[in-house]
Amino acid sequence: MLNTYIEKYRKNNFQFILIDNSGRVLETNNPILPIKLNNKLQNIHPFFEILNGLLPIKNECFEFSCTNLDFKKKIFIVDITIRTQNNNENLIIIEDLTKHYKNYQLTAQARNESIINSQILELKNEYLLEKETFKNNFIANFSHQLRNPITASIIFSDLLIDSDLNAEQKNYLDIIQSSNKDLKNRIEDILDISKIESGKLILIEKVFNLKKMLHTITAAFKFLIEKKDLVFNFEIDNNLPEYIKGDQYRLKQIITNILNNAIANTNTGFIKLKIDLNYVRAKKANICIQITDTGRGIDTDHLDSIFDRFIKIESETISNKGIGLGLAIVKYLVTEMQGNIKVESEINQGSKFICNLGFKISDYNQIKKKELLNNQLPHLDKKKHILLVEDSGLIQLTILKTLAATGQFYLNIVSKGEELVPNIINKDVDLILLSNTIQNFSAVHLASTVRNLPKKYKKTPIIVLSTKAYKEDLKRFKQNGINYVITKPFDKSKLLQILHKQLK
Amino acid sequence: MIVSKKIVLIGHFGVGKTSLIRRFVEDTFSEGYKVTIGVHISKKTVIISEDQLISLIIWDLEGQDDIKKTRPTYLLGTNAFIYAFDLSRPVTFENLKSEIHFLKKNYPNTPLKVVGNKMDLVNKEYLKQYNSIFNCLVDYFVSAKTGSRVESLFYKLAIELI
Ligand SMILES: Nc1nc2c(ncn2[C@@H]2O[C@H](COP(=O)(O)OP(=O)(O)OP(=O)(O)O)[C@@H](O)[C@H]2O)c(=O)[nH]1
Numbered sequence: 153m154l155n156t157y158i159e160k161y162r163k164n165n166f167q168f169i170l171i172d173n174s175g176r177v178l179e180t181n182n183p184i185l186p187i188k189l190n191n192k193l194q195n196i197h198p199f200f201e202i203l204n205g206l207l208p209i210k211n212e213c214f215e216f217s218c219t220n221l222d223f224k225k226k227i228f229i230v231d232i233t234i235r236t237q238n239n240n241e242n243l244i245i246i247e248d249l250t251k252h253y254k255n256y257q258l259t260a261q262a263r264n265e266s267i268i269n270s271q272i273l274e275l276k277n278e279y280l281l282e283k284e285t286f287k288n289n290f291i292a293n294f295s296h297q298l299r300n301p302i303t304a305s306i307i308f309s310d311l312l313i314d315s316d317l318n319a320e321q322k323n324y325l326d327i328i329q330s331s332n333k334d335l336k337n338r339i340e341d342i343l344d345i346s347k348i349e350s351g352k353l354i355l356i357e358k359v360f361n362l363k364k365m366l367h368t369i370t371a372a373f374k375f376l377i378e379k380k381d382l383v384f385n386f387e388i389d390n391n392l393p394e395y396i397k398g399d400q401y402r403l404k405q406i407i408t409n410i411l412n413n414a415i416a417n418t419n420t421g422f423i424k425l426k427i428d429l430n431y432v433r434a435k436k437a438n439i440c441i442q443i444t445d446t447g448r449g450i451d452t453d454h455l456d457s458i459f460d461r462f463i464k465i466e467s468e469t470i471s472n473k474g475i476g477l478g479l480a481i482v483k484y485l486v487t488e489m490q491g492n493i494k495v496e497s498e499i500n501q502g503s504k505f506i507c508n509l510g511f512k513i514s515d516y517n518q519i520k521k522k523e524l525l526n527n528q529l530p531h532l533d534k535k536k537h538i539l540l541v542e543d544s545g546l547i548q549l550t551i552l553k554t555l556a557a558t559g560q561f562y563l564n565i566v567s568k569g570e571e572l573v574p575n576i577i578n579k580d581v582d583l584i585l586l587s588n589t590i591q592n593f594s595a596v597h598l599a600s601t602v603r604n605l606p607k608k609y610k611k612t613p614i615i616v617l618s619t620k621a622y623k624e625d626l627k628r629f630k631q632n633g634i635n636y637v638i639t640k641p642f643d644k645s646k647l648l649q650i651l652h653k654q655l656k
Numbered sequence: 657m658i659v660s661k662k663i664v665l666i667g668h669f670g671v672g673k674t675s676l677i678r679r680f681v682e683d684t685f686s687e688g689y690k691v692t693i694g695v696h697i698s699k700k701t702v703i704i705s706e707d708q709l710i711s712l713i714i715w716d717l718e719g720q721d722d723i724k725k726t727r728p729t730y731l732l733g734t735n736a737f738i739y740a741f742d743l744s745r746p747v748t749f750e751n752l753k754s755e756i757h758f759l760k761k762n763y764p765n766t767p768l769k770v771v772g773n774k775m776d777l778v779n780k781e782y783l784k785q786y787n788s789i790f791n792c793l794v795d796y797f798v799s800a801k802t803g804s805r806v807e808s809l810f811y812k813l814a815i816e817l818i
């Protein structure tokens with residue numbers, strides 16, 4: 153009974169083939185591959201060439217699963233069993249599992265594709281990162297290299313101003329100085345962006361006088377804005393705290409960058425700076441900076457992207473001021489300070505930047521005392537001996553001129569790292585100025601050499617003139633006995649101020 | 657008389673084993689990727705000289721990220737191996753050394769050619785960074801897409817097999 157059902161319903165997916173020792177077909181049922189008697193299996197499909205090697209091995213069983221056999225444009229995916237015997241009759245069993253394996257193929261397809269895609273993505277990412285790092289390093293190095301010549305240019309034109317010049321010459325010098333400043337600012341911007349992108353821009357928070365800072369800004373910008381025949385309005389809330397804790401340099405940068413942007417984009421009308429106290433809560437002041445202009449304005453399509461790097465609206469028509477980095481830096485700094493910034497604008501009417509920032513308020517009296525002390529340039533009891541280690545002739549000359557002008561210093565210059573120690577031991581040295589671009593010697597190495605000399609030299613202040621000013625570097629400098637780092641480009645008053653402070 | 661020899665292609669999935677065989681056997685190439693499962697066998701007869709023909713029975717195996725996972729019966733009676741990897745995807749040649757070692761240990765007398773495929777996707781600069789791997793291990797840099805060096809790979813192997 154059962155057998156008839158089995159006969160009727162058994163899937164016809166097995167083919168049995170009997171072959172002799174040469175592969176000739178003796179008998180077969182034909183549900184899968186149409187095979188003729190007396191043909192050699194080897195001639196039917198190249199798979200069966202394997203028989204030449206297997207048939208001589210008697211009484212064995214070989215199983216080949218998932219074998220793709222293409223037969224007259226049709227593909228069968230089958231499991232093949234080969235049973236060899238020693239009676240010149242060998243059995244081949246073919247089980248057709250095409251449907252089953254096709255499902256398996258779909259799964260494998262999806263799996264492999266997704267793995268390969270994610271690998272390719274990873275590679276692309278890696279490649280992009282490499283490119284990005286290369287670009288950032290390139291920008292940083294290039295900008296550092298520009299710092300020496302600019303420093304010299306700034307200092308020498310500062311020195312020129314004090315000499316006898318006629319009106320025309322003064323005029324030229326004005327232009328040189330303003331170009332110097334421009335160039336310096338652009339390099340600072342590019343460096344800032346590369347620092348931002350490599351995660352090296354870090355805020356340095358200190359207590360400072362907010363009102364005083366704002367006063368300096370308004371004074372400087374009044375001059376700049378009025379020079380362009382624009383009106384400068386400023387309103388500074390009297391309730392603002394005097395002393396706050398934050399990164400003064402960066403706050404100033406936020407305000408000046410937006411103001412510079414306003415100047416660059418406004419040809420008639422006014423620019424207004426308004427700073428208000430939003431509220432004071434738990435000894436924290438929240439302030440609102442608003443900068444309004446009557447410039448070209450920004451259309452709504454561009455509003456979202458003006459804080460992006462290198463984006464500049466209608467760049468052809470803009471007088472070539474700034475390269476569009478200023479606002480990107482602003483956005484980053486505001487975000488780092490946990491504040492917010494937005495812009496409202498109407499084309500040909502003007503723009504308004506609104507920025508809110510929070511700062512800790514500091515104790516007024518304590519700071520005041522400290523500041524009083526700090527602001528007095530310490531009196532030097534006698535002419536001091538400065539040892540300068542610098543191999544750039546330009547910087548040597550720059551410093552020589554600056555110090556000579558005061559009549560308060562003797563300057564001894566050496567250009568090679570090796571000459572440092574003999575000069576310290578054989579001559580009077582009150583302070584060492586050390587360049588960090590000396591051939592073969594890092595400033596850190598030289599400083600620690602000095603600190604390892606006899607005790608007498610342990611206290612001699614060491615100031616490093618550096619083109620780099622990353623936080624890691626600063627830390628390393630301090631650890632190696634360096635008292636202060638001046639970053640290039642510097643100006644003459646900054647240099648003198650620091651010398652005085654260190655020699656006190 | 658025609659001798660026939662079994663050549664097995666192995667390597668990670670997607671490195672272009674099937675493509676290399678199609679380039680050699682049919683001289684075609686397709687950008688699409690269809691995953692091979694199990695094994696697929698094709699045949700091509702190569703004329704070595706006027707009186708010397710050789711039939712290459714080429715076994716195209718399902719790609720594996722580890723050669724030890726290969727079904728052993730597939731490798732029975734192999735006369736030569738071609739181990740292929742994808743030059744543009746380092747994962748496919750990260751373990752090249754140990755994969756080759758495995759083959760050399762288990763099939764010491766079977767010729768083996770190690771080929772980096774998809775040469776068209778990479779440049780010299782890129783190849784340089786993997787010099788230490790490629791210099792001593794790789795026999796051929798080929799491209800199934802452009803056909804570069806594919807014919808020569810199989811042809812030279814055929815001559816070796818006589
Ligand atoms: N650019 C380029 N692409 C190639 C080359 N060879 C193969 N490919 C592509 O790579 C993908 C995978 O090729 P296959 O030949 O199917 O790879 P496989 O090694 O047989 O993969 P599995 O069967 O999964 O083991 C396909 O999209 C091919 O078009 C080549 O030389 N150059």
Ligand SMILES: [Mg+2]
Pocket residue numbers: 673674675690691692716717718719
């Ligand atoms: Mg394949």
